Amino acid sequence: MSVQNLSMVITRPGGPEVFQPLTSTLPEPGAGEVRLRVLAAGVSYGDVMMRLGNVPGSPKQPYAPGYDVVGEVEALGTGVSTVQVGVRVAAIGARGGYTTFLNVKATDLVPVPDGLDPLVAGAAVLNYVTAYQLLHRAVRVSAGQSVLVQAAAGGVGTALLDLGREAGLTLYGTASAGKLDLVRRFGATALDYRTQDVPARVKELSGGGVSAAFDGVGGASFSKSYAALAAGGRLVVYGFGPAASRGGRGALATSFLRVMLFNLRPDGRKVGFHFVDTARHQDWVREDLGKVFALLAAGNIQPLVAARLPLRSAAEAHRMLEAGEVRGKLVLIPG
Template identity: 35%
Template structure:
């Protein structure tokens, strides 16, 4: 089988021919149809992601495909079944073995490209806004990086939860994507001052921040009393340092969210969230945005689109 393999952290990944793996106990093997790219894949290339394995390994965190073999002890899945899996790695390949308890059966109305773009982006935003921040109808939600893979879903889910959504992104095209996802107000981070614009809107109750850096600082100062700031990631490359005394003045809360971390200690949070999201999608309430669909031999091009911020929503790699 063909697979995109990272052999070391100093070299780019390469397409390689590997033997098709056999599923172990508790695993299913997929004929992979599509793999969604994530910002974490870029961090893995440099060994900077918190769950980066030791090289060599196959890249690709979330996949959709068809079960073609099951390991010992697996129940509930059988060959021919369509599933999506958050595997953490192994997705940019023609075949892959994954823990069966990480797989979810796909509804008939969801195609493989949509499924590969769905779990991490929508799951991150829903768990962040619902489980962590307890976003309430009528509150003001400020979304930074609002046209990115997770940011766009935060706009969509925030609107679905009844919030007034302010989307912050760079450039007219990205802001238009956020507006189409349901944003009520737009801030161009390239030309407008976040703090000034938010002051005219009365401040933020909840901030969704996958960016970090200077935008975090501006959003922090834009919060209303008892505001909640969700730290999702640091796409800017700068991890902000928080002065604890500033938290006291407005009774602010800073909430970290690592979606995949719940697999280790409260997986029911993720499975319950995913059931809700799949129901919303089936009802036509969610419309995943995939800006680029590329074949496996152009996977590194897809990663470059994310790194240079030339994509909106998700980039998905199809596997022949």
């Protein structure tokens, strides 16, 4: 049977105030789908950029953002035999996660290990898969290598530090002064990006530069990440975050062009892009999320939940992200 569903939807491009609650009827899951009762919905900077209208191809308004969820299976569509009603699962690529119920494809689901807090699991889904792929697919790091993580106190930043520490890497992380202690807690050398010459300090401490740098900030941050690389090092861009949200599509285009020009330099350093591609590599997503959950269940990683906010506080969650107040991952709790 169908259910009454509450979603927080974006009604037009703009600030957090454009969020409005929308109650609608969610139909029965279709063939190959399941209905989830959402227990935790992740909030990411990509959601902010979609709300601002800076992402080409965003859904038609009104729509609910939200790309990653943890939920409990409530109903099965026809042909579904891989999951059972009552089990907890996670999904990446489940558009519309800011909601109380959600129909998703059964093939996109990954079981959540028994005993895991769904909110902690929710904090690990998108951020940790992104970080895992950056480390082990985009670069393929090995123990003993050194890496630089920009915006290291954020959601993907703390995930990179957590997984990097587990992989035996030497870590350098940038943050503002008030977040440096958090970066140190994850085992990294903390650098204040506002007051320190980050490339010079990284080269001094590492003995010539890092093997890899990971940057989702955009703008001038890309140049600093590139400058911190050792010969043969690799910069991986996984987003244009704050720079694009402040400067709009023009800043997005400028940041993209900056990255492309780096690859024309004959200095042996390389720059590439990486994002979690659920369209072409859903097999990677399921495999990598399964590995993340195994590490989490074993106690080898500790995702940081920045705040647990009720679903109706989606606007506040976005305000916090844009203000730079978030340490770790924001999670919405539908009710």
